[in-house]
Amino acid sequence: MELIIAAIVILIKVIVIAVILFIVPIPLTWMERKIAGHIQQRLGPMRVGWHGLLQPVADGLKLLTKEDIIPDQADRLLFKMAPLVSLVPPFAVFVAIPFGESVSVMGYEISLYISDMNVGLLYILAVAGLEIYGVIFGGWASNSKYALLGSLRTCAQLISYEIPMGFSVIGVIMLSHSMSLLDIVNAQQDIWFIVYQPLGFFIFFVAGLAEAQRIPFDLAEAEGDLGAGFHTEYSGMRFSFFMLSEYLVMLTISILCVLLFFGGWHGVLIPLPAPIWFALKVGLFIYIFMWFRFTFPRYRYDQLMNIGWKVLLPLSLFNILLTGIFIF
């Protein structure tokens, strides 16, 4: 009986999180357009619904009714597979992400995470990196030179930024003596790790921008020089899968920033319920991501490589050394 209840609870949690993840990008697209509009002294979407609130619905309907085009010489199998490949890892990541401590419902203790792995952080970094395969295979399968260039750049960019990203969280692991995200958050009960790890956070955030393919590092799309980069040939629902996964990766990186460096669901000064604190902090990071998009220009490809290998990598190694001395 206990076992069945536990299985049902896990199943319900998985379904709830999956549904939330499918819904979350919808308000995010609206937010992004509004922020873009206001930064550029426009109003953004205003026509559909109050202040354009129903604009995502209109967009969704438009994408659903678009013709699904597959280029003549494309690799059909990979072309169809790529959007799904890019969509699965962002969902898989959320297995290991905790949203808070336990709550008790009807006398039954329910934890606000699906699984507390003792290699949680490493799991998240490993699985989040797989999202990029959708981009790579999609660009290659399109059989278009713009798309191919987009995926080539993505390959090189991924390898260059995954390393500093992995190194930047080592400082956090050293401070909390654990790779379980629950332990990491609990270690920040009094002082957030941003106080001890400002350099680590900076590297993580910059590498996260690159990982999420956001401006100033969205060389895979680069609509200025590559048409639309890897998704030049995609249309309709297949295209929207790519967008969905892009927003989910942005959400993942924001959540990781909060969990690793900004104390997770532990609040300061104002006593709010833990999930609200958590949502507020994540929202702030998503806002920063969008704000960056309309503030910075895109880097050139060689500049991108230089930043990755000659700036971020040495800095992240230095950060590990510094943390070691600090702990010692």
Next chain:
Amino acid sequence: MEQAFFLLFAIVAVVSAGWVVIAKNPIHSAVALMACFVQIAAIYVLLRSPFLAVVQVFVYVGAIMVLFVFVFMMLEIRQATLERFLPDRGWLSTLIPLLLGFILLGAIFSSPLISNMTPPVEPPSGSVRELGILMFTQYLLPFEVVSIVLLVALVGAIYLARKDDI
């Protein structure tokens, strides 16, 4: 239950490994190899070593395969996919590996070692910590030697790739 999962992962792993060899298109081979690596990671989880499983995904699927795919994309592989996989008169080159393979399989399955394998040991809690301690105390020398070997390989690669006029 566990055996069912093992069979599932093992069958997918073997089929995808076969696909790596059979597929004409190198990119398809790469996809199949990725699938194979992921299955092997799943088998590591069944063997109670989640750390090894995650590292498998991180290093092999996440990094090494990206490098493979990067190289494939630089090459003109459309020509290669048009060529026949086996030349007509290559039946001998098919037969001999098949024969060797069957001999190998026969040797493996007739070995007494396969029938008295011990089940996986339940590791102590916090296996990452244990692993780290072991790596930096008992196995420090092998660990350092492996690092040096990797460094030498890196230097060698850079030497081979450098331009002559520098």
